[in-house]
Amino acid sequence: MSKTLDSLDDFRFEAGVTPFSSFWIPCVTCVLYFTLTRVFKLLVSNRKPLxxxxxLFFYNGCLSFFSFILFIALGAVIFEKSKLYTPHELVCGSATHQDGRLQFIYxxxxxxxxxxxxxTFLLVARKKPVTFLHEYHHAATLVLCWIQQREYSTVQWVPILLNLGVHVIMYYYFAMTALKREIWWKRYLTTIQIIQFIIDLFVCSYAYGVFILNGFDFDKCYGTELGAISGIVILFSYLALFVRFYVNTYKKKQVLEKKES
Incomplete structure (x- = not known):
């Protein structure tokens, strides 16, 4: 797979040049996203649920499939690089980030x-509740992906790879539930998401720690302080929100079931 991406070796993400790379695009998109979801709720309030x-099967199936393709592509490039670089160089080395294939996948x-x-719009159309976690996660991830590319974060491949892997499973789950299939492992999907954020935070904190201990030297761990801080803060917020969701959804349910029995 990595060899098929060789023609992309010269690709570079350039702020203001690469499509959708300008500062205003993710910002305006997020404002429109929060605004239009509320307008859409009003428009469909008197209509029957979609x-x-x-x-739903087609939409979620496509996202699962394309997440799988990107997961395999990114994994193949990282596997190739793992034969050339140490784990430290994979998350901190400038040579890793300067690979055009990785930047294209990002x-x-x-x-x-x-x-x-x-x-979100599909949830609203179906008259399903839209939680703060849902909206925040979608908007924050969009901004986070843009920031990490703009700030040259080498370590970004770790959260991206894990996120793609989770999305393969998550959108497959949504595709199956659209067909009214019973999925017994829903609870474990949330657990996997929490583990994902713990790993993300550990690796990103390591990269930022190297950056700090070496006197904020850009060359010691490639990426900027803005990229590091924004990444760690947003990932920590995800972890806190998903743990809270897990406790409210599963732990409290277990307590109620025990009391009823």
């Missing part, structure tokens, strides 16, 4: 975050 299993992953905003 019932289109085939549409950019495609970033573009998919715009498509994934449709999740």
């Amino acid at each position: 019932r289109s299993p085939s549409l 950019w495609l992953n970033y573009l998919f975050k715009y498509v994934e905003l449709l999740d």
